[in-house]
Amino acid sequence: MTDAASRIEALRDEVERHTYLYYALDAPEITDAAFDSLMRELRELERDHPELVTSDSPTQRVGGYVGEQFSPVAHQERMYSLDNAMDVEELGRWIDGVAEVVGEMPPLCCELKIDGSSIALTYEDGRLVRAATRGDGTTGEDITANMRAVKDVPLRLRPQAAEGMLDAAAPVELRGEVYMPRKSFDALNLAAEAEGKSPFANPRNAAAGSIRQKDPAITSMRDLSTFIYAVGDASALRVGSQWELLQWLKGAGFHVNPDVRLCESRQEVFDFCAQSLERRGELPYEIDGVVVKVDSFEVQQRMGFTSRAPRWAIAYKFPPEEKTTVMRDITVQVGRTGVLTPVAELEPVYVAGSTVARATLHNEDEVHRKDVRIGDTVVVRKAGDVIPEVVGPILALRPEGACAWEAPKTCPSCGMPVVREEGESALRCISIDCPAQSLERLLHWVSREAMDIDGMGEEIVGRLVEVGRLGDVAFYTLTEDELANLDTGRLSKDDKPIKLGRTVAAKLVCAIEDSKGRDFHRVLNGLGMRHVGKNTARQIAEAYPSMDALAAASEEELVGVYGIGEKVARGIWKFLRTPDNVDVIERLARAGVAMQAAQPDAGPGEKPLSGLTFVLTGSLSGLGMTRPEASEALEALGAKTSGSVSAKTSYVIAGEAAGSKYDKAVKLGVPVLGEDDLKRMLDTGQPPAIPS
Numbered sequence: 001m002t003d004a005a006s007r008i009e010a011l012r013d014e015v016e017r018h019t020y021l022y023y024a025l026d027a028p029e030i031t032d033a034a035f036d037s038l039m040r041e042l043r044e045l046e047r048d049h050p051e052l053v054t055s056d057s058p059t060q061r062v063g064g065y066v067g068e069q070f071s072p073v074a075h076q077e078r079m080y081s082l083d084n085a086m087d088v089e090e091l092g093r094w095i096d097g098v099a100e101v102v103g104e105m106p107p108l109c110c111e112l113k114i115d116g117s118s119i120a121l122t123y124e125d126g127r128l129v130r131a132a133t134r135g136d137g138t139t140g141e142d143i144t145a146n147m148r149a150v151k152d153v154p155l156r157l158r159p160q161a162a163e164g165m166l167d168a169a170a171p172v173e174l175r176g177e178v179y180m181p182r183k184s185f186d187a188l189n190l191a192a193e194a195e196g197k198s199p200f201a202n203p204r205n206a207a208a209g210s211i212r213q214k215d216p217a218i219t220s221m222r223d224l225s226t227f228i229y230a231v232g233d234a235s236a237l238r239v240g241s242q243w244e245l246l247q248w249l250k251g252a253g254f255h256v257n258p259d260v261r262l263c264e265s266r267q268e269v270f271d272f273c274a275q276s277l278e279r280r281g282e283l284p285y286e287i288d289g290v291v292v293k294v295d296s297f298e299v300q301q302r303m304g305f306t307s308r309a310p311r312w313a314i315a316y317k318f319p320p321e322e323k324t325t326v327m328r329d330i331t332v333q334v335g336r337t338g339v340l341t342p343v344a345e346l347e348p349v350y351v352a353g354s355t356v357a358r359a360t361l362h363n364e365d366e367v368h369r370k371d372v373r374i375g376d377t378v379v380v381r382k383a384g385d386v387i388p389e390v391v392g393p394i395l396a397l398r399p400e401g402a403c404a405w406e407a408p409k410t411c412p413s414c415g416m417p418v419v420r421e422e423g424e425s426a427l428r429c430i431s432i433d434c435p436a437q438s439l440e441r442l443l444h445w446v447s448r449e450a451m452d453i454d455g456m457g458e459e460i461v462g463r464l465v466e467v468g469r470l471g472d473v474a475f476y477t478l479t480e481d482e483l484a485n486l487d488t489g490r491l492s493k494d495d496k497p498i499k500l501g502r503t504v505a506a507k508l509v510c511a512i513e514d515s516k517g518r519d520f521h522r523v524l525n526g527l528g529m530r531h532v533g534k535n536t537a538r539q540i541a542e543a544y545p546s547m548d549a550l551a552a553a554s555e556e557e558l559v560g561v562y563g564i565g566e567k568v569a570r571g572i573w574k575f576l577r578t579p580d581n582v583d584v585i586e587r588l589a590r591a592g593v594a595m596q597a598a599q600p601d602a603g604p605g606e607k608p609l610s611g612l613t614f615v616l617t618g619s620l621s622g623l624g625m626t627r628p629e630a631s632e633a634l635e636a637l638g639a640k641t642s643g644s645v646s647a648k649t650s651y652v653i654a655g656e657a658a659g660s661k662y663d664k665a666v667k668l669g670v671p672v673l674g675e676d677d678l679k680r681m682l683d684t685g686q687p688p689a690i691p692s
């Protein structure tokens with residue numbers, strides 16, 4: 001080895017050792033300045049000897065662009081979800097059940113449930129070769145470039161990792177959670193607000209968004225961390241339990257959460273849960289519960305999995321965090337469909353991961369049912385840990401003279417009288433020219449979940465609506481000049497109006513241009529049809545991958561789409577036959593917005609069972625699944641299921657007491673599979689070996 005080569009190797013080892021000490025063990029041995037100096041020397045040597053640069057060098061964490069799409073990755077073993085215990089009683093029943101099945105109370109390994117995003121890291125020959133999201137459990141998305149940019153993810157396993165592996169060169173898939181520490185989350189949202197962008201709802205969404213960036217440089221700036229706690233195929237390691245696995249992971253270089261307890265009794269588990277709940281607010285990251293796992297791998301294997309989760313683990317979910325604060329006012333917001341929503345304006349309070357200053361009160365009836373009045377001290381929590389909610393007032397603290405709230409008779413935006421239709425709980429402004437409605441429609445169109453136009457925040461859209469430059473969603477004709485000269489409504493120190501300026505305008509024009517090719521389901525979501533949210537939009541786009549196809553569908557055909565009911569179908573049908581809407585869609589199309597899916601026919605092969613049709617018959621009680629559950633699991637793998645056997649059926653799956661469908665399959669020569677075959681398919685995500 002040349003001098004340079006050996007120095008580079010030595011520097012890499014040293015940099016990695018310090019990264020490990022700093023991130024995984026939280027026990028740095030040298031100052032940041034000394035660490036930077038090592039990195040600088042390594043960078044300079046690599047610059048002078050480019051032939052010696054390897055992808056696992058710590059200088060190579062941030063690589064090039066990911067490209068438009070993240071490619072699919074099949075997981076080594078399926079990534080399951082977890083069953084939940086919503087309170088201590090349920091948790092106790094689960095522990096009793098486990099003890100009964102096992103014949104005694106087995107040791108249980110209790111870990112914090114980190115509120116982040118699941119990831120799987122694959123190492124081959126000790127090097128990080130792939131990182132993936134959980135996806136649907138069988139197939140995730142390739143986020144390797146982004147996970148390499150997360151500093152506590154080792155690019156190489158530490159040398160002692162090999163001792164615990166049967167074959168140190170063989171691929172091993174390690175799993176855990178990537179999360180955003182609270183402090184970083186707050187800083188990120190402050191910066192987003194300053195730039196007029198909408199903030200992330202909570203650290204979990206921020207982490208999930210950050211690992212799906214197209215530019216790893218952005219991920220690297222997001223200050224993410226990981227906790228690793230699982231292995232795809234445990235037989236690759238010389239470890240017999242969860243506890244031993246955690247020790248091995250720590251030694252191999254991963255960041256492993258230190259708050260783990262091996263419990264021998266129910267009471268110990270309860271104590272760990274109670275202590276964790278108490279410490280929840282002190283931790284620098286978010287947790288939403290405790291995961292209790294049977295420690296022994298051998299017992300885990302005996303207990304197995306249901307269709308969605310292991311039987312040997314449970315997530316004890318913390319009750320939603322509640323805080324009290326003063327409600328200063330009730331304001332009324334006009335939504336994009338004209339619905340008036342009362343909103344509680346709160347004294348800002350930190351609840352479950354973010355500061356809450358407003359919470360919806362849904363509608364007039366809800367305000368009266370909860371009997372909340374301006375000036376009340378109220379209890380606030382987050383529903384599903386995301387949406388802030390006012391639980392109710394603390395009556396003892398009600399200020400004297402606080403009156404019941406009265407709903408407005410006119411729209412606070414346009415001043416027109418509001419109506420409440422029979423059978424509806426909502427007050428509605430039915431004016432076509434209501435500025436609040438067009439603003440909300442536009443904000444929805446540009447939002448992250450719809451067309452995701454970077455930089456088009458509330459401030460800019462608001463200004464454009466105010467100056468009458470935007471009447472509807474067809475705003476693709478804005479020029480850079482117009483935007484650059486847009487008066488922001490703010491004044492400079494010497495009282496001159498501040499314009500948006502060239503730099504921001506140029507970026508916006510690019511972002512608008514970029515959004516023209518968004519997925520079709522985003523367009524459908526963005527149009528704001530009644531009852532069509534992001535999930536329904538996806539279902540529609542799958543069935544009708546272009547606007548022309550959708551516009552040609554009858555109401556009855558739309559009801560035939562999986563997950564679409566009559567009300568939704570009617571809403572879509574009517575929307576696409578309203579001249580104003582057709583006009584907007586046509587103008588969008590003329591402006592270049594794609595009105596069809598990028599690949600209208602993704603074709604088979606995208607998911608492991610795509611293109612196969614299954615018919616289920618008999619009882620699947622041996623698998624602990626109902627037939628609808630089994631159908632759902634097969635469909636998640638891309639298969640179709642049908643109720644009757646025909647020559648087009650790929651396989652019939654016959655459980656106990658299979659009836660006439662079995663006979664028909666035999667008659668037509670359709671291959672018949674048993675429960676074991678089904679289990680294997682669901683476990684491995686692979687089609688059956690028998691040719692169809």
Ligand code: AMP
Nearest residue numbers: 081082111112113114117118177229291
């Ligand atoms: P849920 O998403 O509510 O179904 O919960 C299951 C998820 O919890 C898993 O997929 C993991 O991503 C996550 N999780 C967080 N911490 C842990 C942990 N210590 N052990 C297992 N899963 C965890």
